[in-house]
Amino acid sequence: MNKFTLLIVGILLHWNLDSKSQNVKLEWLVKPSLKYFTVYGFSEGMAKVQRNIDYEEKFGFVNSQGEEIIPTKYDFASNFNNGVAIIGKGKKFGLVNKKGKIILPLEYDQIHKPSNGLIRVKKNTRYGFVDAKGKFIIPMDYSINYELKS
Numbered sequence: 001m002n003k004f005t006l007l008i009v010g011i012l013l014h015w016n017l018d019s020k021s022q023n024v025k026l027e028w029l030v031k032p033s034l035k036y037f038t039v040y041g042f043s044e045g046m047a048k049v050q051r052n053i054d055y056e057e058k059f060g061f062v063n064s065q066g067e068e069i070i071p072t073k074y075d076f077a078s079n080f081n082n083g084v085a086i087i088g089k090g091k092k093f094g095l096v097n098k099k100g101k102i103i104l105p106l107e108y109d110q111i112h113k114p115s116n117g118l119i120r121v122k123k124n125t126r127y128g129f130v131d132a133k134g135k136f137i138i139p140m141d142y143s144i145n146y147e148l149k150s
Contacts, residue, residue: 036072043079046070046098061085061100069100082114083132095119095134103134 038050039062046061051072060072061080070077076088084095084103094106104111110122118129118137128140 040079043081044083044098046080046085048077048079048085059087061098063098069098070096071100078113082117082119084114084119086111086113095130097132103132104130 035051036049037052037057040048040050042064045064046069047064049060049062049068049072051058051060053072057075058072059074059077060068061070061077062068070085070087074087074089076086076093078086080098084097087094087096087102087106089106091109092106093108093111094102095104095111096102104121108121108123110120112120114132118131120127120129121140123140125143126140127142127144128136129138130136
């Protein structure tokens with residue numbers, strides 16, 4: 001049986017094609033509703049969703065059952081990477097895990113996607129690195145913008 005996931009105008013469908021009978025079965029991953037303006041593709045079992053509230057885009061996440069785990073209240077949201085997503089309100093950013101727990105508060109000027117298991121963060125003129133649990137591995141004692149390479 002071949003399986004496909006489709007994103008059609010903000011609606012996620014799961015397509016099962018039975019090669020023996022050539023029957024196609026479509027299953028909703030996130031049922032269509034007027035609640036979300038856009039449903040993006042899944043990343044690590046979570047799909048970013050967008051609502052337009054008072055003409056402003058707000059982002060959150062749903063799981064593969066369509067349950068909203070992270071409310072659509074953020075101005076920015078990245079896809080999940082290494083178990084975390086970057087979220088933002090205004091010009092401040094933080095990290096959230098797949099359970100909806102904010103593991104790094106929205107007080108950072110920049111947060112970069114995970115690289116080699118570490119996430120580079122910037123606050124004011126200082127840089128540091130955190131892990132996927134929000135724990136500082138390299139403290140924010142440095143004013144040099146650098147990356148860790150393996």
